[in-house]
Amino acid sequence: MTRDFATPPLRRGLSRIAEPYVLFPIVAAILLAVVWGSTLSVIKVEYGTADRAASQSTLELAETYEAQVVRVLREIDQSLKFIKFAYESGNGRIDLADLKSKGLLPPDLVFTVAIANARGDIVASSRAPDMTSVAGQEFFTELRNEPVSVSRPLPTRVAGEWKLHFNRRLDRADGSFAGAAIVSVSATYFVSGYETRKLGESGVLAILGRDGIFRVRRTGDSLYFGGVTSYRTAMPVDVDDSPAVTLNRWDHVRRYTSARELYDFPLAVIVGLSEAEQLAPTDDRVNTYLWRAAEGSVALILVLAGLGWMAWKLTQTRVKAYRALQDEIDIRQVAEHALNLRNRAIESSVNAILILDASLQSYPIEYANPAFEAITGYQAGEAIGRGFEFLLGAEHDQAGMQEIRHALRERREGHAVLRNFRKDGRPFWNEFYIAPVRGDRGEVTHYVGVMNDVTEAKSYEEQLAHQANFDSLTGLANRNLLQDRLHQAIATARRDAGSVAAVFLDVDNFKLVNDSLGHDVGDELLKVVGERLKACVRESDTVARLGGDEFVLVLPTKGDAASIENDVIGVVRKLLAQVSHPLVLGDRPIRPTCSLGVSLFPQDGEDAATLLKNADAAMYRAKELGRNRFQFFTSDVNDRIRRRLELESSLRLALERDEFELHYQPQVNLREGGIVGVEALVRWNHPQKGLIGPSDFIGFAEESGLIVQLGDWVLRRACAQNKAWQEEGLPAIPISVNMSARQCEQDDIDQVVARALDESGLMPKYLELEITESISMANPEQSVPLMWRLKETGVALSIDDFGTGFSNLSYLKRFPVDRLKIDLSFVREITTDPGSLAISEAIITLSHSLNLQVVAEGVETQGQLELLGDRNCDLIQGYYFSPPVTADAFAALLREDRRLPPRKITHDAPALIM
């Protein structure tokens, strides 16, 4: 569409003129101008013609009237002249009757002829005279100087009749004034004889004397006699052929007026036709013309106004239509904009959006957005026209789909999580919403479907659900699920009069494996154990991992007490055997073993918690009894457990109550036989139970964290005691203190040590710290710097229980240690088990090659002593020389300088080892 501003101003102006509301008034103005122009010019012509006609009529009338009056006057004058002649020639004698009879006088019906003598007395008259004397009359006296005179109209005895007297001077023979000849005539005579029709109501015929006195004047049918006006003004200056309209002074009427002087008498005739009357027909016509023009104009205006109104209406309608169209366009633009926005939003939605045709049973897809393509892998083109259920693959009867179908059937919203398949066949979880889209009449025409790929969330959910019930490492049931299963098994057993065996299993020395070989290897071992356990039981049995190295098996059984026990024993033996198959983990051969505790429903516990607790207690007992075995729950086990629990709770108070004490075990030099060192070993002097060894409480102390405080106390006590002995003057020897794993984890352990030395005043070289092999090897990255920090305080370091862990010996050379202590389990069997001897020998050789001293722990016999001595062991410690003793007892040993009995060297030890 071309816009207005694109066209030049001229064209714009023209096109605007073409608009009816401009064009119609212009046309109207032109037509009105034409109509009125021609009407006015016709009027002008009409008036011109009428004017001329009136002028002409006036002229003609004037000429006729003049001729008539002149004729009468001549007749009168001839009569006067004849009477004068007759009078003068008859010397004053005249016989009027004679003259009359001879027909020399004018007809006396109209005229009266009379003779006045010089005194003015009427001396003769053709009829009875109106007056007997004219002596006083103006017209008579005038004759003394003038030959003729005309009287002003004079009334007669007859009412309404006025007469004019025409007079001629009579002279005597001597020429003196002799009197007057008088012809009298009715003034009316001069103006009668003209039809009013010709003259009109306002036309005038008049005879005016030069004295300005009207002799007679007729206007219409009215007659006037006398009356004065200005003769000069009454006479037109240019008496020509076309009389003009003048205002007649005497009666103030505008008339076409013509006036002519008469020369025989001092008179003039005046003829006037009323302008109004003369132009009346023209006025009528003109009025008609004007009316017609006006009517025509009004009609024209009405027609054009009508047309204009219609055009205006049309324009209005057009404007309205245009506005409506504009509005429509605006609305459409807004709608289009909104639609575009929605389209873009739909297109960029991360959720797949589908529009389904509700008119067909299969609900075919009409539209699919790009997210649909991204999620399913199908192009929109491939999906459009297909029923949306094609995404279900073969799984048509999913529970979620039932809900969607219901919603579709009931024409309502629906929501379900569906398992759908991508184009490449991979399944995905689709959180699907549908909502009906209604048409104008409220009928459902479409459905909009929103797909949300919740595969990740779903798998996470599944993972969570799995995690909630299964152990992530082994895949076995976890504590949660175990509880459920155990409850279930108990409930079933209760109902069916059956039984349930709860088997508590703990991997022996697992901590050792974990600490020395690392957590990865530990985890691996747990997995293997888990698999082996599962392999031993029925599918319906439960194998659970409680955490750490603890497993629980739930074995429902049936039958009499004996057969149940037999069954359970069978399974438990199988478990022991299976678990202890050797395997290689982290390049090391391992033979894992486990300890098991068994409790039975209903005799050992009516509920899950009790059953588990008792199985745990039985397992503990199995450990105490030497591991790699199983133990049924008994009342004896129960007692022990109770005692343990009591111990655990009173341990917390023991520190406050100062119930701990240290015992001291000497270390003696194998060559010289004298005491060269001492190990401080902690004891708990329980108020009721007497002296308790560390193996009964160090474990809890470790677990509860109490070991940190206890360790600190031991350290300070040992330092102080050693210093006290030195101050007593006893030989100065180093004192060994055992360090626990928890203690070693303290960041400021070196400060703790330094403080203990400081407080006691003991020189650092008289303190030695024992760190077990498992602690030192568990995480060398940590233990190497730790050992160096400790070493920097000036103390000596030794590795305790050496040989029991799975040491990576290459670390040894990085440890700043002074001694290795061979674990007493080797020493115990050194005389009977060649393996133990070989290990002991290897440790001694290794130590020496690294410049370390070797201490053999737990030397009880002469044989052991000699073997070790032969193998060049440096120091020994054990009951053979002395058990751990009180401080006083130990001071006594020092004081008396107790020594090993001298020993004869039988072999060259280094040569033997080589």
Ligand code: C2E
């Ligand atoms: P350990 O450090 O290896 O201590 C040696 C253990 O062997 C002591 O047991 C000692 O009484 C025992 N023993 C010594 N000679 C013989 C012998 O000839 N034959 C036999 N069968 N045993 C012998 P005890 O005192 O029961 O201590 C056990 C463990 O408790 C210690 O092993 C040590 O690891 C720990 N322990 C002792 N005191 C403390 C302590 O103050 N702190 C820490 N953290 N642990 C301690």
Ligand code: MG
């Ligand atoms: Mg020790």
Ligand code: MG
């Ligand atoms: Mg030891």
